[in-house]
Amino acid sequence: MSFRIHLSPPDVGATERNLLLEAFDSNWIAPFGPALNEFEALLNETIGTNVSAVSSGTAALHLLLKAHNIGAGDYVLCSNITFAATVFAVDYVGAKAILVGSDSQTWNMCPDSLEETLNWCRKEGITPKALLVTHLYGMPADIFTILEICKKQDIVVIEDAAEALGSSYFGGMCGNLAHGAALSFNGNKIITTSSGGAVCTNNEDHFERMKFWANQAKDNTPFYMHHETGYNYRLSNLSAAVGLGQLKALEEKVAKKRSIFERYQNALEPLGFQFQEEPELCESNRWLTVALIPENEKASVSDLIEYLKALGIEARHLWTPMHMMPLPYLVKTDIDLSGDLDIFVRGICLPSGTGLTNEHQTEVIEGIKAYYQSL
Numbered sequence: 072m073s074f075r076i077h078l079s080p081p082d083v084g085a086t087e088r089n090l091l092l093e094a095f096d097s098n099w100i101a102p103f104g105p106a107l108n109e110f111e112a113l114l115n116e117t118i119g120t121n122v123s124a125v126s127s128g129t130a131a132l133h134l135l136l137k138a139h140n141i142g143a144g145d146y147v148l149c150s151n152i153t154f155a156a157t158v159f160a161v162d163y164v165g166a167k168a169i170l171v172g173s174d175s176q177t178w179n180m181c182p183d184s185l186e187e188t189l190n191w192c193r194k195e196g197i198t199p200k201a202l203l204v205t206h207l208y209g210m211p212a213d214i215f216t217i218l219e220i221c222k223k224q225d226i227v228v229i230e231d232a233a234e235a236l237g238s239s240y241f242g243g244m245c246g247n248l249a250h251g252a253a254l255s256f257n258g259n260k261i262i263t264t265s266s267g268g269a270v271c272t273n274n275e276d277h278f279e280r281m282k283f284w285a286n287q288a289k290d291n292t293p294f295y296m297h298h299e300t301g302y303n304y305r306l307s308n309l310s311a312a313v314g315l316g317q318l319k320a321l322e323e324k325v326a327k328k329r330s331i332f333e334r335y336q337n338a339l340e341p342l343g344f345q346f347q348e349e350p351e352l353c354e355s356n357r358w359l360t361v362a363l364i365p366e367n368e369k370a371s372v373s374d375l376i377e378y379l380k381a382l383g384i385e386a387r388h389l390w391t392p393m394h395m396m397p398l399p400y401l402v403k404t405d406i407d408l409s410g411d412l413d414i415f416v417r418g419i420c421l422p423s424g425t426g427l428t429n430e431h432q433t434e435v436i437e438g439i440k441a442y443y444q445s446l
């Protein structure tokens with residue numbers, strides 16, 4: 072059965088089409104060109120730091136870990152509730168991931184759980200070198216507290232801001248809050264280049280090295296010479312042209328996502344749904360509206376997803392917490408992560424595309440109400 076109402080489909084139009092055709096006609100059909108330069112310049116202006124576009128958010132995470140010299144034998148602390156690409160990047164560099172639990176309000180990395188995890192590390196004689204913190208579904212994580220805790224042990228903090236372009240924290244933009252950040256422009260994100268991402272950093276040396284690696288580590292010689300392994304991670308000029316059109320509308324997109332969220336909240340809170348709480352002085356881009364369903368023995372997220380599916384509406388489970396994944400590079404600790412499982416079991420992602428019409432959102436809300444009436 073195909074969906075009529077999708078979770079977070081791309082929302083592109085004439086602006087993106089025209090920019091794409093312009094790039095095509097200019098024959099800059101390569102991972103170089105004016106659209107790419109313009110896209111990066113606008114990202115830089117939006118976030119307030121050096122930004123280089125790459126082929127995916129996952130590639131960006133990989134480059135950032137490499138820039139911080141994280142490699143075999145190292146340990147990286149990671150948000151437990153995140154998309155698996157966060158920990159995949161840790162494996163790419165041969166390091167191991169240690170999972171940190173989430174708080175029950177924002178579902179982001181919990182500073183108390185971080186302290187507990189660091190105590191466990193001390194007991195085990197493990198010294199983590201870096202921490203990857205996800206701004207989950209666009210909600211800014213408690214970065215100041217996390218930075219303060221990590222500073223005591225010289226732990227580098229990297230933001231996984233894949234879902235958080237346009238979100239802000241105490242006036243700073245997600246992507247410019249720590250020692251480097253990754254963005255994603257995958258098809259489902261707040262802006263898309265079909266597939267794509269970016270590295271963000273204030274460290275000039277890291278910036279140059281990440282660009283060098285992303286461009287096949289070509290030495291600056293008149294012939295082909297490589298003294299390091301490179302990666303083909305650059306974004307295409309054509310993709311960047313689409314991204315440029317999208318990025319120009321970022322403010323409107325954030326406003327639309329937030330209004331979609333508010334409408335769900337107003338309609339579903341009275342039924343007992345609970346939403347990610349936005350901390351003071353933070354603004355989430357509300358990339359996806361996610362909620363915990365009411366506690367009710369007769370209801371489950373899987374059933375509700377199936378019920379909506381029969382109506383042509385796409386809803387999904389939250390990211391499965393990483394401690395549920397049988398990946399060999401995830402370190403087993405004695406940290407209690409059962410709260411994250413509770414969030415997962417009751418969590419649902421609702422259709423939140425910026426192209427969602429009022430009528431379609433009404434259908435989603437009425438569909439959810441009908442499910443509860445059917446129990």
Ligand SMILES: Cc1ncc(COP(=O)(O)O)c(C=O)c1O
Nearest residue numbers: 127128129154156233255257268
């Ligand atoms: C939290 C998080 N990290 C990393 C990624 C990876 O980004 P990409 O799909 O662009 O590789 C995504 C999204 O897909 C994500 O949601």
